[in-house]
Amino acid sequence: MTTASGGMTTEQLREHVATTLTRGRERTAALIEVEPDELTAQHSTLMSPLVWDYAHIGNQEELWLVRDVGGRDPVRQDIDQMYDAFLNTRASRVALPLLDPTEARDYVRTVRDKVFEVLERSPLAGRRLEEGGFAFGMVAQHEQQHAETMLATHQLRAGAAVLHAPRPPAAVVRLAPEVVVPAGEFVMGTSTEPWALDNERPAHTRNVDGFAIDTAPVTNGRWLQFLLDGGYDRPELWTTVGWAHRVQAGLTAPEFWQLDGDAWSRRAFGVLEPLVDDEPVVHVCFHEAQAYARWAGRRLPTEVEWEKAARHDPATGRSRRWPWGDEDPTAEHANLGQRHLRPAPVGAYPAGASALGVHQLAGDVWEWCDSGFTPHPGFEVFPYEEYSKVFFGGDYAVLRGGSFGTDEVAARGTFRNWDHPVRRQIFTGLRTARDLTAAERG
Incomplete structure (x- = not known):
């Protein structure tokens, strides 16, 4: 499809919604195919x-699709507070009287059956919540976001591997170090993408000074050079806040790296293996990313710069839905959707390059931007404040692009993610940028 609902008949849109919901549920079901005690355990206080x-996913479906869109009686109104993410911190949820694995599966299955009945009757138009299938798209994105969170929980769990996937494709092109993005205006955000969330809206024009940006994300090999050059022991490379965190948290390498003799390895989903030099580094926090950028004589891109590098097409002056164009991603474009359980080597997806020639801006690793999480000009809450508004202006840094664990429904070129600067259990990496010299500016 060219837009989330553009050009489709109502029946085609209905089929698209059903396919998207089913894809998410199949993924979630695979993530809970572990022993019951693994499902009920808290593998980390961060998660x-x-x-x-799993039950929270079902509860959100019930609230928005069964009760609101469908106007039906509650399935389990008695559990609403228990599965409210704002009422219960992650660390406290293990102590709640949660549905056990069998009860959770039964509940989620019952809700989904009712959702498909509601989908068959919804006009997918008229009411703003239903226009273009928005409510269904919002719920599909919610499930996929939690699926990625569950994938991060799998990375934190101890024990042998329970998830398996083929390795990503090898690099097929050699990339130049950086791309120069010329100064000028571009359109940021969207007013036309039917499933875009409120923080992506509205489209607005931004004027951006010229800058240079890494052609690909920073790799393990480059990060190892930073580490071996004393990057974790040089306070001058870190901000004051960043250095305080490095000391307090005892950071000496990306999370899940291990030193075995003279060689570094990385543990991924229960498997310990040698570092792959040309894969993007993953599991680094914002403070580490800033320190690396300073060591490299560069900086992190702002969110505006990142989106211009990803979406702006200088030939037409318009902004694309995805770096490569308006068509939805395929396995040739990007490492998305848990197709693989690791980032792909840089240069593995030439078909996914942006119009400006920047590679792997979708999938592989979420990329830290040197920007706080703030609303776009003209922002309006829809459909509830707790998705975006309550987070604006807090202690958050923006993340863009998606990871290998992000589904395409939650990774379009306008999609915005955010987290605390100290977080690194998520699939985070970076690329760096720099200001242009006077000669380059002309």
């Missing part, structure tokens, strides 16, 4: 028990 995430 919920897997069974909480």
